[in-house]
Amino acid sequence: MPDRPPRVLVTGAGGFIGHHLVSFLKDEGYWVRGVDVKRPEFAPTEADEFQLLDLRRWANCLEATRNVDDVYALAADMGGMGFISANHAAILHNNVLINTHTLEAARTNGVERYLYTSSACVYPEHLQTDADVTALKEEDAYPAAPQDAYGWEKLVSERLNQHYHDDHDLDTRIVRFHNIYGPLGTWRGGREKAPAALCRKAAEAKLDGEREVEIWGDGEQTRSFCYIDDCVEGIYRLMESGHSEPLNLGRDRMVTINQLVDIIGEAAGIVPEKKHVDGPQGVRGRNSDNTRL
Numbered sequence: 071m072p073d074r075p076p077r078v079l080v081t082g083a084g085g086f087i088g089h090h091l092v093s094f095l096k097d098e099g100y101w102v103r104g105v106d107v108k109r110p111e112f113a114p115t116e117a118d119e120f121q122l123l124d125l126r127r128w129a130n131c132l133e134a135t136r137n138v139d140d141v142y143a144l145a146a147d148m149g150g151m152g153f154i155s156a157n158h159a160a161i162l163h164n165n166v167l168i169n170t171h172t173l174e175a176a177r178t179n180g181v182e183r184y185l186y187t188s189s190a191c192v193y194p195e196h197l198q199t200d201a202d203v204t205a206l207k208e209e210d211a212y213p214a215a216p217q218d219a220y221g222w223e224k225l226v227s228e229r230l231n232q233h234y235h236d237d238h239d240l241d242t243r244i245v246r247f248h249n250i251y252g253p254l255g256t257w258r259g260g261r262e263k264a265p266a267a268l269c270r271k272a273a274e275a276k277l278d279g280e281r282e283v284e285i286w287g288d289g290e291q292t293r294s295f296c297y298i299d300d301c302v303e304g305i306y307r308l309m310e311s312g313h314s315e316p317l318n319l320g321r322d323r324m325v326t327i328n329q330l331v332d333i334i335g336e337a338a339g340i341v342p343e344k345k346h347v348d349g350p351q352g353v354r355g356r357n358s359d360n361t362r363l
Contacts, residue, residue, distance in 0.1 A: 077101045079134060081125060081172060082144030083117060084108040086255040087301060091142060092117045094302040105134045106145065112254045126167040131175035140183040140309065141176050148220060149261030151350040158219035169227040177238050185243040185309045186231045188316060190356055191221035192246065201292045203355030208316050208362065217353060228316055235314055243308050248320025248358040252298030265295060268331055272338040283342040286349030289328035294357045296320040320358035
């Protein structure tokens with residue numbers, strides 16, 4: 071065993087999942103470097119070292135990956151469906167640069183293990199047209215037909231990680247997130263995901279003495295949601311495993327968005343009056359098959 075604690079890099083450490091992962095890894099005894107273009111919004115980072123770096127730039131990726139044993143690659147240009155549907159070109163451009171540069175820099179600097187965070191957005195749109203959707207297995211990603219640029223980039227980056235594993239003997243991991251939620255996540259500004267956005271709307275309704283909560287679409291679209299503590303523990307367990315193939319990480323209990331609003335309304339102390347409006351909805355239904363977990 072080395073005299074020093076193991077050293078890890080978390081990219082995207084200023085974001086929701088990355089911030090929680092830094093705290094988890096510190097509790098496990100790791101020395102942690104966090105890197106992002108911004109600091110965490112709602113709580114100070116626990117990282118031993120935090121660098122503000124734009125990982126679209128090669129030199130910054132070399133700097134970020136120096137003198138670390140493992141990399142947890144969470145950095146991405148992303149947001150909720152409203153943001154994704156309006157920014158296909160920027161998302162694809164920025165994330166291709168981030169992920170190709172970070173992976174090659176990790177190889178160049180002799181990183182031992184590299185965990186890439188993918189997404190359930192890689193799955194074909196035609197498998198997710200019904201609210202009562204069949205849970206998605208890892209092999210369902212092919213033949214490839216993601217709904218949007220975010221999913222396409224994630225799928226290509228998965229392949230790149232697998233090729234680095236095969237061609238360069240880099241010990242890679244790939245995790246596919248399914249709708250992670252919890253405290254300290256973005257809840258305003260256009261990049262927020264559905265749970266945080268709906269919590270904000272319910273809180274605003276409560277504070278204003280109202281009951282109206284706006285929902286995009288008819289609210290019968292379904293999702294399964296995974297709590298952040300379960301997510302970061304799952305990430306860590308995957309890194310410690312010998313599993314190099316893509317792996318789902320999520321819950322397998324679906325709810326409709328209407329049901330989610332009712333749950334949030336109860337927590338806020340209101341009976342929501344649902345206002346259904348046009349807006350980006352994503353796929354009709356999505357659920358995680360967790361057979362391999």
